[in-house]
Amino acid sequence: MRKEILLEKIFEEIKVCKKCSLWKTRKNPVLGEGDPNSKIMLIGLGPGKQEDAEGRPFVGAAGKFLNKLLKLAGMKREGVYITNVMKCFLPQNKVAEEQIRACSPYLERQIEIIKPRVIITLGNVATDFIFEKFGLQKHKHSISKIHAQIFKVSTLVGELTIIPMYHPATALYNPGLKETLREDWMKVGKYLKLKGFI
Numbered sequence: 001m002r003k004e005i006l007l008e009k010i011f012e013e014i015k016v017c018k019k020c021s022l023w024k025t026r027k028n029p030v031l032g033e034g035d036p037n038s039k040i041m042l043i044g045l046g047p048g049k050q051e052d053a054e055g056r057p058f059v060g061a062a063g064k065f066l067n068k069l070l071k072l073a074g075m076k077r078e079g080v081y082i083t084n085v086m087k088c089f090l091p092q093n094k095v096a097e098e099q100i101r102a103c104s105p106y107l108e109r110q111i112e113i114i115k116p117r118v119i120i121t122l123g124n125v126a127t128d129f130i131f132e133k134f135g136l137q138k139h140k141h142s143i144s145k146i147h148a149q150i151f152k153v154s155t156l157v158g159e160l161t162i163i164p165m166y167h168p169a170t171a172l173y174n175p176g177l178k179e180t181l182r183e184d185w186m187k188v189g190k191y192l193k194l195k196g197f198i
């Protein structure tokens with residue numbers, strides 16, 4: 001219960017947030033959804049048009065593909081917590097460094113509240129942010145080099161597994177990557193099952 005209340009408080013804050021210029025073009029900010037008690041947290045970039053309309057993460061075309069990938073991995077969408085680095089609609093699907101700086105404290109608070117044991121980052125922006133936050137800079141490479149690799153860091157609340165993945169939207173622009181994404185998620189699903197996370 002307590003986690004839900006703390007998350008609700010963040011939601012109230014982002015609804016009126018004007019810390020970066022993206023407030024001007026948002027319809028609905030997107031905090032995240034799923035099980036706040038899950039051991040697994042997924043982090044994408046930020047809301048697209050459909051997400052902005054519904055106020056929910058990953059409900060557009062990329063989200064539909066993500067749902068399939070989760071299924072392939074043996075995960076239920078309701079069983080994980082899904083959020084983004086950015087909480088407001090990204091009109092060009094691009095984000096500036098200063099916007100990440102303005103918005104990321106909300107994500108940091110979500111991580112503190114949820115205390116995931118596994119963070120799966122979707123795409124370069126989320127991966128770079130999480131690698132930086134957890135001291136993995138020396139492993140920082142483009143997602144094409146490190147996708148589906150398993151990284152571990154120790155934190156004050158125990159060991160955290162970090163798994164960078166291609167953003168599901170990548171496969172929509174580059175259908176050749178679809179199979180790679182499917183294989184990656186199957187591999188990660190097996191690993192998470194073996195480790196008892198799912």
Ligand code: URA
Nearest residue numbers: 044045046047057058
């Ligand atoms: N892409 C993202 O990174 N996040 C969403 O919520 C939807 C699409």
Ligand code: SF4
Nearest residue numbers: 017019020023088103
């Ligand atoms: Fe605030 Fe983040 Fe929205 Fe910018 S993107 S206005 S920092 S909630």
